[in-house]
Amino acid sequence: CSDEFLETTPLGVANDQLLASKSGVNGALIAAYSLLDGVGSGPTNISSVSNWIFGSVASDDAYKGSDVGDQSQITTLERYSFQADLGLYNDKWVALYDGVSRSNDVLKLIPKVTDMTDAEKAQAIGEARFLRAWYHFEAKKLWNMVPYVDETVTDYINLPNDKDIWPLIEADLQFAIDNLSVTKANLGRASKWTAKAYLAKAHMYQQDYTAAKPLLDDVINNGPFALVANFHDNFRIATENNRESVFEVQMSIADGGTGQNGSWGDNWNFPYGSAPGGCCGFFQPSQTLVNAFKTDANGLPLLDTFNEVDVKNDEGLASTDPFTPYEGTLDPRLDWTVGRRGLPFLDWGTHPGKNWIRDQSFGGPYTFKKFFANSSENAGAESPRANANNYRALRYADVLLMRAEVAVEENDMPTALKLVNQVRTRATNEVVTDASGKPAANYLVKPYTSFSSQAYARKAVRFERRLELAMEGHRFFDLVRWGEASEVLNAYLAKESRKRTYLTGSTFAKGKNEYFPIPQAQIDIMGASVLKQN
Amino acid sequence: ETKPSAVIMPSGGFAPVVIIPIRGKVVDATGGAIPGATVVLKGSSSLGTTTDADGAFILNVPDGSTTLVVSSIGFMAQEIAIGNQSQLLVTLQSDVKALSEVVVTGYSSQSRRDITGSVATVDAKELTKVTAPNVAQQLQGRVAGVTVTSNNSPGGEATVRIRGFGTINNNDPLYIIDGVPTKGGLNSINPNNIESMQVLKDASSASIYGSRAANGVIIITTKKGRIGTPQFTFNSRAGVQIGKVDLGLIKDPQDFGNLLWTQRRNAGVLTNGNPSHQQYGNGPTAVVPDYILAGASYGLAEGDPRVNPALYNYNRTGFYQIVKANREGTDWEKEILHPASIQEYNIGANGGTESGRYAISLNYFKQDGVMIHTGFDRYSLRSNTEFLFKKRIRLGENLEVSYTDNKGYYNNNGTASTANNQDGNPIGNGYRIPSIIPVYDIMGNFAATRAAGLGPATNPVAQLWRSRNNKTSTFRTFGNAYLEVDVLKNLVAKSSIGIDYTNANRVGYTLLDLEEAEIEAANSLVNANAYDINWTWSNTLNYSAAFGSNHKLNVLAGTEAIKGSGRDFSATRTTFFSEDPLYMFLNSGTAGINNTGGGYEWALFSVFGKVNYSLNDRYLLEATIRRDGSSRFGQNNRYGTFPAFSAGWRISEEGFMAGLPWINDLKIRAGWGQTGNQEIGNYNGFSTYRSSLSQSSYAIDGSNNSVQSGFDTEAFGNPDAKWETTTQTNLGLDATFMKGKLGLTLDLFNRTTSDMLYQVSLPATQGVATIPFVNIGEMNNKGIDLNLTYNNKALNGNLTYGVGVNFSTYKNKVVRLNSSSTAVLLGPAIRSYTWTRSVAGMPLFSFYGLKIDGIYQNQSELDAGPAYPGYAAVGKYKYHDTDGDGTITDNDRMFLGNPHPDFTYGVNLNLGYKNFDLSAFFQGVQGNQLLNMVKRWVDFNNQAGNRSLRMLNDSWTPENPDAVLPILDANDSRSQQPSSYFIEDGSYLRLKNLTIGYTLPASVASKIKFESARVFVQAQNLFTITKYSGIDPEVTSVGSSPGSTVLGVDQGNYPNAKMYQIGINFGF
Missing domain, CATH: 2.60.40.1120 (Carboxypeptidase-like, regulatory domain)
Structure with missing residues (x-):
């Protein structure tokens, strides 16, 4: 009697017997996808898929922003004085490895399922392995030496980070290529093409241009992708899941959740005060980034001299003081990327400068703009800072520019020129306009006529990548894989610390700061002999 | 006659x-x-x-x-x-053997003379001298070895720890009220009905409660009817409470501007050669503006066309607020406090005959919080009756039905103490929001940080006002019914069915706060309901007999079955047309329709027995055993057995003591026993998946406003968990001297918890889910409890006086966390930093960070000190290079103190002269450290916000070399990292209660038809002696699970109020 009395079953939850079915596997897969945005396993803003901290603030694209004391842990990163015990590294690590774990949950369930065909199983395994590769890829970018966790692991503590995991990432991606469908059952899923593009990107990170080239060519020549007409269509809700999207992280609001299915990971990155969103003023574009968008009389970027003279800004001016924005020529992508005084801020009105900035003397005169939704597209959101704007994790423009890099390294100037110009030409199609419909600034962007040398072409391709993908969380990783991080970032610090005095005295240590510290909290758990610090 | x-x-x-x-x-x-x-x-x-x-x-x-x-x-x-x-x-x-009273111990009662374990009896009369909503708060300082920390918010629970921290797991004691167990919720129990209270401190006394007794047991017996004519009592008291918070903050807005200017100048953060700020302008000196906000303009002067009141608009669309600067400065902590009333009424009736007796009482308790718009009300009815049939069958019941309302911002404190001691609560916002902001704008609406440059803190007056209708209403039925039969002359059988039923309904409002820097998207309402039901069925047989004149034997055997279950749901809607509380019900919300809910059940089945034997009233032996089976453990380890033995020797009965007549009674006791802990959640053994709308769902089809639900791991199960066992040895001594005038109780204990159930942090490589408890680790507490009483009379009995002193000390040590000697249990990250950790060899929850060796005074000191790239400079902290590698890194962090006191004590003084009585009760804690987190907000650049006068006046300059704070530097984000700066001595001594009463002489009372009448005046918390610089040295712990708990970390507690009362006690 008493034994029965003492038997209880958890209420309102599922177990793996219940999930061992086709729909259960799909549920586990949905959960694995749901962590792509970096939000849903505890950490939120720090672990955002946009990598606004680790890819953009860590680079020369952006400052931490807001004020000196809020999230000062990010300042230590911005100054490259990494502290392994700070929460931000652990937050990102936890979010990524939870994604890995959810992917493995799918793989562990599938052998128990009886109502799926082999083809259905292969598709599900393919998606799970794609996601597992994707999460590991992110970890690899941040930390280089990281453990690889697959579905056979039972001892999660003794997983040393002593091996290069690129081959394992590639194996998962290759499996996905071999098994995933060409077309997607749902817009948010990965397809064969997605996997191919990511495998190419994995090769690019290893400077293996030979391996990347056929994959990129395949994606470009045979894939379903194309550049969309307007650059800004990559950042609008109304034009989500378009032809340029190779892989897109889906956002949703007013869906019964608490806003966390929306772009929650970037919800600190709104202008401050009475501005749209009203909080919290993080992630402010750097002056260096803004300067990079200057163009010369031929509509080309100033590859070597762009940072010698600043684009004029309103720093120190009250919103009521008169101000005329910079009148020189600019790449129009600047004003889809950066919010600056005197220009329309989507449909939120004209950017008033200082009044939208939490502490201008700390974070500078600019605000982030690229992922903003129009106010008209944000109805019903749980928070003014949650919106349904998808994060385009891999855009076709990125694929074209990677292929251009390959061409440069092969000394194939015509291909490189063609691809870069394809991206530049599109940039001219739509510019920010003022109330009267006129261009809001003096925009001039034109294709290159020729690349005079391999070195010049390399510089041009890399510069184009910076302009096109600015603030999208790729810049720091690009600098590292190009081996340029120390040179570029130390020059950046020297220049910016004159304006942003909190950067004074900081340097990027070559051979050390290319990768972030392994979170101390994980080392404490797994042991310093298992998980070795970078 | x-x-x-x-x-x-x-x-x-x-x-x-x-x-x-x-x-x-x-x-x-x-x-x-x-x-x-x-x-x-x-x-x-x-x-x-x-x-x-x-x-x-x-x-x-x-x-x-x-x-x-x-x-x-x-x-x-x-x-x-x-x-x-x-x-x-x-x-x-x-x-002279005054300790002959009968005390209630596990499932039976015993003469105090015969007790061999460590059992403290608390005088119910002393307890109720302190006015508090629950008996746990009244227990503070009364018993050696029992540490109580009050939450202070009205209706807030108190934290009770018996003999330190036995486990990394749950440390709450078990309460047994009239035989019915409960783990908390004492707010709903009227303390005035308590007849007696016993604290079972050691394992030999507590182990009869087996698997729930590891943290000690508090046994509460309520008042029974007494045979005799009906007696009515009426007791009432009423008074006022006054709370005060003084953190030494900047009040003059000019001071605040000056601080900003110095910081920016020192850091070279200059615009046009001068510091700049949205409110204070851009010039050589900070200029306090006339207006801090007009529409989207800041720092305006009188006469500016933008401050024209005609432009004012307090609607969401077209919002245009106009706010004047408060040139005098707002004292925010003062604004949220007010003198608050407290009142209590008790009516009781008591009486009976040989065949039936009754005690009923009615209670109304109302405590308004010293923080505005907070409060607690309780209505309760208790009915205890017993009937005797055939001279040998007793049928009775003890039942309390209560209804409580926890009102305002802290309303949820009764269930989860999340609101108190956090930087986002009204106290926290009070120290964070700058004084230049007035409470109200020019039209009387709330003003706050919409005015730029002043940080993101919330107007705490608005915060409290907007949650004024938040309420948790709890209906509870608690009690038992029993049947007791004298089967034979010496054999009593008893069966008792107890019930603990709680139904709690909570409403929480989120109202629009347009004046804030970080505003709410929409107003919303949450309405939640939860019920919990526990029943306990216990059956005992008790045999007691004397053999000859020398042998006394008592044998108890019993069984007990407990089942707990509950269900809850919560629903939310947003976007209400009106914020009128009469309108804001769920059905009128137009968006954000959301709900959630869950349920649980658990069961415990036990058999137990106890034997007491006494020889010659001199040699005492006791043995108990309990075997528990719990649904919370898997099949393999479902049952646990908890034995205990103890013995006593009454030396004073021995012949050789006859020559020491001043010793009236002397008994030494020794006990050993094991107890358990099963607080590991209900389903520790199961690996489960959950479907969560916000955490496992995804818009896989590209939708912008719907998601498909998915499943992610909710919990990792551990089916192999077994009982955590606490083994405790106790040595004790009870003595009375000088004809009973002087009493002494001394206990020494050694308490070791092994197979500690602990949620060992899992690596992220396993994923994120609820971590299971596993048996690992060991904790030890050693300590001393001492209790001394002295009572005497003088002046022919007209003067009575008494002193009671209790003293206790424990030394807590984590012996082992797991198999690795370097394992670390980190405390939670608070605003990015981890401040506490627990490791083997150190006390639980020790403070951890860098040690400060002073401030660099000059370049040569700086050159000689360890490198700290990007930080070290003249005027900055010189951190201690603990590892001696010449550079300050994480490896230089060290243990900086711990929140465990060296000792705690209570002193109770009673004085009676004729019809006057006076009592004073002091309570103190000595030698604990506190981590004053408030200083991080007000002494450093932790978000923009108000700062302390200390930061303004005692930051380093060449002229102030002995400053406590580093040089003012607008770019300094590192001086606020965890360091010895935040650690303070938390010792205090508090006059907890002072009461003066007058009892009407019986002759006078009877003339006005009273049997007894007493009036009294009382003051509580009259003064506190402490060096602690925070609000109050009594700091509640935060969090309950191992990785989320911090102890002694002060982020701003609800202030402890001074209370002045008058009261009456009538009997008729």
């Missing part, structure tokens, strides 16, 4: 029995009346009464009865021959 005439009573078919009323009075040796003395007919179990306030009694006895037995606690019982007297005068001699 002549013998009264006999009354002839019919007696069921037999010959009539003649009943005679016997009258008398019971007095002590000084002639003073002894109220409440028991008078029974010898040889009868049912004929008895108690004396009234004048010590008088009337007892109807059959004619021919010969002897009465008169007894009273603290006096030796006396037999009185009835004889022919019509008016007996009984003089009782005080009992």
